[in-house]
Amino acid sequence: MNKDVGFFNFSVNKILTKEQSILDQARIRLLYYGLLLAIVGVMGLVINIYLDHQYVLAFTSSILFLSLVILFKYFTFRPRWAIISHILLVLATMVNLCSVFITIQKVDIITAQILLLIVIFSFYMLGQVSGMFYSLVNLIPVLLFQILEYDNNYFIGVKPMVLGQSTIIIAGCANFILIILMNGHFYTAFIRSIRQLRATAEERGNLNIELEKVIEKSEKSALAKSEFLSIMSHEIRTPLNAVIGMTNLLMMGNPRPDQKDNLDILKFSANNLLALVNDVLDFNKIEAGKVVFENIKFNLPDLIQNVCGGLKLKAEEKELTFKVSVDPVLRDKVLIGDPTRLSQIVFNLISNAIKFTPSGTVWVTVKVLEDRHNIVNVRFSIKDTGIGIEKENLAMIFEPFTQESITTTRQYGGTGLGLAIVKRLLELQHLHMDVITQPGEGSEFAFSMEFTVSTEVVPSPLAPNPLQVPLQVDSMSNLRVLIAEDNMVNVMLMKKLFSKWGISPTIAENGERAIEMVQYGNFDIILMDLQMPVLNGFDAAMEIRKMRDPKKANIPIIALTASALYDIKERVFNSGMNDYVSKPFKPDELKEKMQNLVEILG
Numbered sequence: 001m002n003k004d005v006g007f008f009n010f011s012v013n014k015i016l017t018k019e020q021s022i023l024d025q026a027r028i029r030l031l032y033y034g035l036l037l038a039i040v041g042v043m044g045l046v047i048n049i050y051l052d053h054q055y056v057l058a059f060t061s062s063i064l065f066l067s068l069v070i071l072f073k074y075f076t077f078r079p080r081w082a083i084i085s086h087i088l089l090v091l092a093t094m095v096n097l098c099s100v101f102i103t104i105q106k107v108d109i110i111t112a113q114i115l116l117l118i119v120i121f122s123f124y125m126l127g128q129v130s131g132m133f134y135s136l137v138n139l140i141p142v143l144l145f146q147i148l149e150y151d152n153n154y155f156i157g158v159k160p161m162v163l164g165q166s167t168i169i170i171a172g173c174a175n176f177i178l179i180i181l182m183n184g185h186f187y188t189a190f191i192r193s194i195r196q197l198r199a200t201a202e203e204r205g206n207l208n209i210e211l212e213k214v215i216e217k218s219e220k221s222a223l224a225k226s227e228f229l230s231i232m233s234h235e236i237r238t239p240l241n242a243v244i245g246m247t248n249l250l251m252m253g254n255p256r257p258d259q260k261d262n263l264d265i266l267k268f269s270a271n272n273l274l275a276l277v278n279d280v281l282d283f284n285k286i287e288a289g290k291v292v293f294e295n296i297k298f299n300l301p302d303l304i305q306n307v308c309g310g311l312k313l314k315a316e317e318k319e320l321t322f323k324v325s326v327d328p329v330l331r332d333k334v335l336i337g338d339p340t341r342l343s344q345i346v347f348n349l350i351s352n353a354i355k356f357t358p359s360g361t362v363w364v365t366v367k368v369l370e371d372r373h374n375i376v377n378v379r380f381s382i383k384d385t386g387i388g389i390e391k392e393n394l395a396m397i398f399e400p401f402t403q404e405s406i407t408t409t410r411q412y413g414g415t416g417l418g419l420a421i422v423k424r425l426l427e428l429q430h431l432h433m434d435v436i437t438q439p440g441e442g443s444e445f446a447f448s449m450e451f452t453v454s455t456e457v458v459p460s461p462l463a464p465n466p467l468q469v470p471l472q473v474d475s476m477s478n479l480r481v482l483i484a485e486d487n488m489v490n491v492m493l494m495k496k497l498f499s500k501w502g503i504s505p506t507i508a509e510n511g512e513r514a515i516e517m518v519q520y521g522n523f524d525i526i527l528m529d530l531q532m533p534v535l536n537g538f539d540a541a542m543e544i545r546k547m548r549d550p551k552k553a554n555i556p557i558i559a560l561t562a563s564a565l566y567d568i569k570e571r572v573f574n575s576g577m578n579d580y581v582s583k584p585f586k587p588d589e590l591k592e593k594m595q596n597l598v599e600i601l602g
Contacts, residue, residue, distance in 0.1 A: 007077050015079040022196060026189030027081050027125055033185075034178060035072040041174030042068060045167060052164045057103065067091060085125040089134045092118050096138055100145050105160035107146055110168060113175035115139065120179065124186050236277055238487055238562050241584035243270045245493040248587055252500060274584065291341075291428060297454050298339040300378070301326045304366055307343050311350050320354065321361040327368045333376065334454040342449070345425055346380060348418040349445050353384035360385030360442070374453050381446040388439040398423040398433075477502030479598065482523040484514035484540065485560070486532045490583075494527070497587055511540030518544055518552055525598045526557045528577065530568075538575040545576035556597035560585070 009015070012032040016025055042065045050058040075084050096114045100107060118138050123131030148154035247267045255263060308324050315322035346364075353362045363383040370377040389397060398419050426433055426447055437443035481498065483505045485491050491507055498505050506521070508514035512535040514526065526544070530537035537559060547553040559572045559580035572580045579593050 030185045242489045244584040294338040324364045326366045335451040349382040357384040357386035379448045383444040385442040389437040481505040482526045484508045485529045511535030541575045
């Protein structure tokens with residue numbers, strides 16, 4: 001309803017609003033003009049009946065005239081068209097039945113017109129249910145009257161009035177005009193509605209086309225983002241591989257104490273940069289829904305000790321007390337879950353605790369809440385005496401690339417992705433993080449996780465087998481290694497590293513050259529870079545697997561990748577390669593994988 005409508009309003013335009021549908025606007029206009037026409041018509045009837053000296057009928061018609069005027073005024077002030085429609089239909093029903101049974105005591109053309117008006121008006125204005133109700137309330141009594149009149153059984157002690165011809169003409173004309181007005185208004189409304197529906201359908205079709213374009217653009221954008229991250233990962237990891245690799249080589253060369261300190265700083269900085277890159281890539285993988293949780297066996301106390309081992313040194317550097325407590329019940333249990341993702345969650349929480357604790361203590365507590373033989377519920381708690389978090393900033397710290405404040409970011413550094421990754425990983429497992437914090441006093445981050453308990457018994461530590469002697473440098477010296485790598489810095493790094501192991505590798509600058517060397521040479525293992533000119537590592541590996549010589553076709557191939565694409569692991573194995581190592585790699589990791597894949601020659 002329009003708020004500008006006042007009591008003295010007589011305009012239909014002020015009671016129409018843009019929010020009303022075409023049908024409702026037609027109903028309002030019909031009521032407005034219909035009431036005006038009815039008022040004029042009834043006024044003409046009153047005057048005509050009064051001049052015919054039918055004073056009783058003139059009096060009742062005057063009451064009807066006054067009722068219509070009051071309804072019209074109420075409608076222009078408060079346009080509640082549904083209520084007014086019901087009132088009009090009740091009045092019309094009373095006039096119709098009184099006319100048939102009392103006043104005129106017959107069914108004539110005026111009665112038929114009133115019945116038609118009631119049927120059309122009730123259906124158009126109030127819908128099917130109300131239309132059916134008012135139609136039956138009027139039609140059934142009229143039909144009953146006709147049946148009684150046909151058998152001459154109708155009798156009432158009131159003498160019927162005889163209407164003059166002029167009265168019939170005025171009433172008939174007014175009724176016909178009302179019928180035409182109703183049909184004209186609603187015909188126009190229906191045509192406009194159909195046109196509007198057609199226009200809406202066309203607009204919706206255009207919107208769907210636009211939506212498809214937006215979705216396609218979004219998909220291309222997501223693909224471009226993924227490819228960009230992959231390229232950036234490769235471009236960043238490649239020099240990092242050289243930095244970390246060369247640092248490792250220098251540290252293997254027994255440096256002086258002052259040189260070792262410098263190398264430690266260099267390695268620490270490079271590893272920090274690598275951690276930042278990994279955080280961004282991990283978060284992108286999680287957001288894209290590409291994380292798949294494993295279900296493998298692991299020992300929780302060992303996992304916690306491994307995670308805390310390196311972090312303890314970090315805490316000691318800041319002169320923090322670092323306390324780890326693992327429930328002894330877990331020592332003899334083999335759990336089934338995803339140790340990699342659990343390590344990531346715990347590592348990020350402990351790293352945050354150490355980072356934001358200038359002095360004091362960091363506690364890592366792992367406690368069994370419930371042990372149901374085959375299911376164990378474990379609560380992980382990381383508590384610190386650090387700077388704490390303001391309550392209004394609690395939700396913010398779990399958002400990606402966000403820390404509590406700009407001051408925090410400048411003072412402590414980091415990407416602001418650690419807690420975001422933790423939150424997403426927990427949410428993907430339908431778990432919740434509990435946070436208890438007090439500014440200036442510290443924080444506690446805790447979550448509970450259920451694990452299936454394996455029936456396997458944890459083996460007791462065994463003394464080293466004297467027969468299992470680690471592979472010595474000279475035992476690898478006869479290993480024939482082909483390295484497919486196009487980056488000259490990485491080539492130099494690999495040559496220096498392999499020289500430490502007594503190996504002189506053969507270098508192929510691209511995948512095509514690697515295939516040629518395998519065809520005409522003999523190698524025990526291939527280290528294959530994935531992104532190379534001419535022919536990439538995937539295609540090169542597939543071509544090698546197709547060679548006729550079974551010995552050459554089955555050469556162990558280890559992929560060397562700095563890519564961040566989600567399906568990289570799957571693509572590596574689908575192309576026929578045996579394993580992969582991410583750049584920058586750890587020398588010991590590469591050495592171990594090589595040992596596992598080849599039979600060392602004496």
